[in-house]
Amino acid sequence: MSDKSKNTPETLEKSGFSRRGFLGASALTGAAVAATAFGGAVMSRETWAAAVKDAQQKIHVAPGELDDYYGFWSGGHQGEVRVVGVPSMRELMRIPVFNVDSATGWGLTNESRHIMGESAKFLNGDCHHPHISMTDGKYDGKYLFINDKANSRVARIRLDIMKCDKMLTVPNVQAIHGLRLQKVPHTKYVFANAEFVIPHPNDGSNFDLQAESAYTMFNVIDAEKMEMAFQVIVDGNLDNTDADYTGKYAASTCYNSEKATDLGGMMRNERDWVVVYNIPRIEAAIKAGKFSTVGDSKVPVVDGRAGSEFTRYIPVPKNPHGCNTSSDGKYFIAAGKLSPTVTMIEIAKLDDLFDDKLKDPRDVVAAEPELGLGPLHTTFDGRGNAYTTLFIDSQVVKWNMAEAVRAYNGEKVNYIKQKLDVQYQPGHLHASLTETSEADGKWLVALCKFSKDRFLPTGPLHPENDQLIDISGDEMKLVHDGPTYAEPHDCILARRDQIKPQKIWKRDDPFFAPTVERAKKDGINLETDNKVIRDGNKVRVYMTSMAPTYGMTEFTVKQGDEVTVTITNIDQIEDVSHGFVMTNHGASMEISPQQTASITFTADKPGLHWYYCSWFCHALHMEMVGRMLVEPA
Numbered sequence: 001m002s003d004k005s006k007n008t009p010e011t012l013e014k015s016g017f018s019r020r021g022f023l024g025a026s027a028l029t030g031a032a033v034a035a036t037a038f039g040g041a042v043m044s045r046e047t048w049a050a051a052v053k054d055a056q057q058k059i060h061v062a063p064g065e066l067d068d069y070y071g072f073w074s075g076g077h078q079g080e081v082r083v084v085g086v087p088s089m090r091e092l093m094r095i096p097v098f099n100v101d102s103a104t105g106w107g108l109t110n111e112s113r114h115i116m117g118e119s120a121k122f123l124n125g126d127c128h129h130p131h132i133s134m135t136d137g138k139y140d141g142k143y144l145f146i147n148d149k150a151n152s153r154v155a156r157i158r159l160d161i162m163k164c165d166k167m168l169t170v171p172n173v174q175a176i177h178g179l180r181l182q183k184v185p186h187t188k189y190v191f192a193n194a195e196f197v198i199p200h201p202n203d204g205s206n207f208d209l210q211a212e213s214a215y216t217m218f219n220v221i222d223a224e225k226m227e228m229a230f231q232v233i234v235d236g237n238l239d240n241t242d243a244d245y246t247g248k249y250a251a252s253t254c255y256n257s258e259k260a261t262d263l264g265g266m267m268r269n270e271r272d273w274v275v276v277y278n279i280p281r282i283e284a285a286i287k288a289g290k291f292s293t294v295g296d297s298k299v300p301v302v303d304g305r306a307g308s309e310f311t312r313y314i315p316v317p318k319n320p321h322g323c324n325t326s327s328d329g330k331y332f333i334a335a336g337k338l339s340p341t342v343t344m345i346e347i348a349k350l351d352d353l354f355d356d357k358l359k360d361p362r363d364v365v366a367a368e369p370e371l372g373l374g375p376l377h378t379t380f381d382g383r384g385n386a387y388t389t390l391f392i393d394s395q396v397v398k399w400n401m402a403e404a405v406r407a408y409n410g411e412k413v414n415y416i417k418q419k420l421d422v423q424y425q426p427g428h429l430h431a432s433l434t435e436t437s438e439a440d441g442k443w444l445v446a447l448c449k450f451s452k453d454r455f456l457p458t459g460p461l462h463p464e465n466d467q468l469i470d471i472s473g474d475e476m477k478l479v480h481d482g483p484t485y486a487e488p489h490d491c492i493l494a495r496r497d498q499i500k501p502q503k504i505w506k507r508d509d510p511f512f513a514p515t516v517e518r519a520k521k522d523g524i525n526l527e528t529d530n531k532v533i534r535d536g537n538k539v540r541v542y543m544t545s546m547a548p549t550y551g552m553t554e555f556t557v558k559q560g561d562e563v564t565v566t567i568t569n570i571d572q573i574e575d576v577s578h579g580f581v582m583t584n585h586g587a588s589m590e591i592s593p594q595q596t597a598s599i600t601f602t603a604d605k606p607g608l609h610w611y612y613c614s615w616f617c618h619a620l621h622m623e624m625v626g627r628m629l630v631e632p633a
Helices: 009-014 019-037 045-059 110-121 279-287 347-354 401-408 510-521
Strands: 069-074 080-086 090-096 131-135 138-148 153-158 163-169 176-181 189-194 214-222 227-234 237-243 249-255 271-278 301-303 311-317 323-325 331-335 342-346 365-367 375-380 385-390 395-400 416-421 426-431 443-448 464-470 477-484 491-495 531-535 538-546 554-558 562-569 578-582 587-591 596-602 607-612 625-631
Touching (some): 045 464, 131 491, 138 176, 227 279, 271 331, 342 401, 365 401, 385 426, 395 426, 510 596, 562 587
Antiparallel strands (some): 069 080, 069 491, 331 342, 607 625
């Protein structure tokens, strides 16, 4: 055994050293070796410590001060979106989307169930990719879109109120995974990949996935209407997607070109592909009526399989994963996953590819730099550098795109600038403003799938680890570990001036417009009336709330009645949110200042039932209660 092999983490651990101890002891040595290997100077222990201390001071946000960035994290298996301040990494809020949330009543209230539509029957979600709407390649702070892989949905969050206001179940497909937005001239479209190949019709009459009638689709959604615009049939399983800075092209990574159902079969081909979509061509075809439909859906569908005028298939190493557009607009970058490389596709050459001036689709490949083991996703600093996660190596690698192209063309140049250990197995990563033309190269978040020894043990289910990295200088510096629950998956960062939330609700907000319309039909003034409307076995209870009391503290119904309680919070001071919980009836909701909210339940138990305010609103909060009297049937 060589001296080098004796010093592996595994060997030292068996000798009584922990992995944590090994990493701590070797960090300075590793940094020195890396600096030497990549042409940098070796840092002394004192210099390194001073640099880390300087970086840590940057993340400190003192009491009363505000973060520089809003971070929006997908909530993974929780089905929510989490709002995090950056650089403090403090969690500010959770926005329920595909989940049921008893604090706000999301999934319980009539307003939320109206937004969720028929899919309100699902109690789970698996959200992956949050993205903010843009105008001219910059975040406009209007909407955030998020996917639900589990139930094939896409949702929209209004960032002025930080509530989901629209939700769409995508027809004809299963498992919406990759999601990105059109960047210019504005976010007209949401691009969403359906991952899995299914037979059409999927009615049990045929299970042959090799048949021509078995495929998946690239889905395009009208961002304002939150309705399907069109779908594109493609070859292979769709993974991740992104759009260019001209509004003309979108691209998706595709794996399982084999259409296999087993692991070995999905890795059989040496190459899969990136499929590029020509959006204007597809729009023109649909306008001319050159489309079909699938099943009962009326959504226009075009065939974009190999040979189509609407798409081009660019071979890349097998089972590619991430697809990211460089912030300078020059490249689609596809990460190899099972290859140590990423593929840089030159967007400027796509016109020639679609016009058949290039015979070999690989002619649009500008470079294919080798980065390390398990490249998954890439982000950018706006200074010509890219950062890619290496899942197997547990590293983030910083590399220069222009130098990678030069090396691909035969020059002897070292395009890799630094490799930074992260803990452990990073998936997505995201740099500040990286998806826009304003990428500022200040912060990078690495979302690590494993945390192992980084935090206090919590039983067999471990938290994951979001790590904040300072990329403002020549070297990456890890400055913060943050435990996270149930696979947040991805995040996005916007400057705080780009997001402009309301502090209290506007009374004419469309979020609760259906409830307001119902009240008008009942002749109710929501700001003043406290009244019970009886319509057979349907009872509608209208009341106001103003700290510390409800406008109605008692009402009577009969056993078996369907009861709808509608409350309008007439407080006008921010922070004075009220809640409504009907004990032992599974009913709870939030009513923030000037908001109207409603919830429906069945009064199935005779007797006296208390309701109370669940959001601490006043010194006499505990006294903010009322009673529902249920007479026996």
